[in-house]
Amino acid sequence: MKRLLEEKYAIVTGASKGIGKGIAKTFLDHGATVVITGRTEKDLKAAVEELSAHGPISYIVADVSKADEIKTMISTFIERHGRLDILCSNAGIFPMSLIENMSEEEWDYINTVNVKGMFLAVKECIPLMKKQGGGNIVITSSITGPITGFTGWSHYGATKAAQLGFMRSAAIELARYGIRINAVQPGNIATEGLLSMGEDYANTMKKSIPLGTLGEPEDIGNAMAFLASDLAKFITGQTIVVDGGQILPESSDAMEVPIEE
Numbered sequence: 001m002k003r004l005l006e007e008k009y010a011i012v013t014g015a016s017k018g019i020g021k022g023i024a025k026t027f028l029d030h031g032a033t034v035v036i037t038g039r040t041e042k043d044l045k046a047a048v049e050e051l052s053a054h055g056p057i058s059y060i061v062a063d064v065s066k067a068d069e070i071k072t073m074i075s076t077f078i079e080r081h082g083r084l085d086i087l088c089s090n091a092g093i094f095p096m097s098l099i100e101n102m103s104e105e106e107w108d109y110i111n112t113v114n115v116k117g118m119f120l121a122v123k124e125c126i127p128l129m130k131k132q133g134g135g136n137i138v139i140t141s142s143i144t145g146p147i148t149g150f151t152g153w154s155h156y157g158a159t160k161a162a163q164l165g166f167m168r169s170a171a172i173e174l175a176r177y178g179i180r181i182n183a184v185q186p187g188n189i190a191t192e193g194l195l196s197m198g199e200d201y202a203n204t205m206k207k208s209i210p211l212g213t214l215g216e217p218e219d220i221g222n223a224m225a226f227l228a229s230d231l232a233k234f235i236t237g238q239t240i241v242v243d244g245g246q247i248l249p250e251s252s253d254a255m256e257v258p259i260e261e
Helices: 018-029 041-054 067-081 104-132 154-175 199-207 217-228
Strands: 009-012 033-038 057-061 086-089 135-140 179-186 239-242
Touching (some): 009 018, 009 067, 018 033, 018 086, 018 135, 018 217, 033 041, 041 057, 057 067, 086 104, 086 217, 104 135, 104 154, 104 179, 135 154, 154 179, 179 217, 217 239
Parallel strands (some): 009 033, 033 057, 086 135, 135 179, 179 239
């Protein structure tokens, strides 16, 4: 059976750890050739070593908030592989800060990485994908911001909502070139960052999910692989929520109501 991304060339930004690494693994398992990017070469090398058994993978050191590094990232990718079929704009940061304590610099920095970084990566890919006659862009957004809120993440939520606003207009603009753009909105995922908060914190997060477990980074990768594949050839400007039902309960009591069998 042909894998979803056979003979496709993909770049996944912010993929040395967490959700990005899970996306890269899933793309490899679906047959893609993958390049991962990030700011720390040591972490990228470790990720490539870990994932190399799954398929052809390499890395490029790049900071998505810097236009010159994005240009170098894409030109290096093309030098290696000749074409770019899939851009996964995943790079992002999620520091916590209360509004009353938040500095202007904090606000600017998270917007620079999460929103401007996405914009720069998408912009740089458009000429290549137009020349090829098409391509696919997938964005890692979040349920936080577009759907839910969380104390300390007002700036983060704003960036994630902004990504979806960008995506909807971009979908219309790019459709004429055969370029599709979609997004995935993860809920609570068992990344290194979440698990580092301790078992009690992880268990608290699980309690908010009707399916009773945290998601895995590969769960996001599978949704991304679908959106980037020909199975989704008539889908653009849309989002898929991957959260185990996290956004569904009306209140915390909703999952405690006994059900008679």
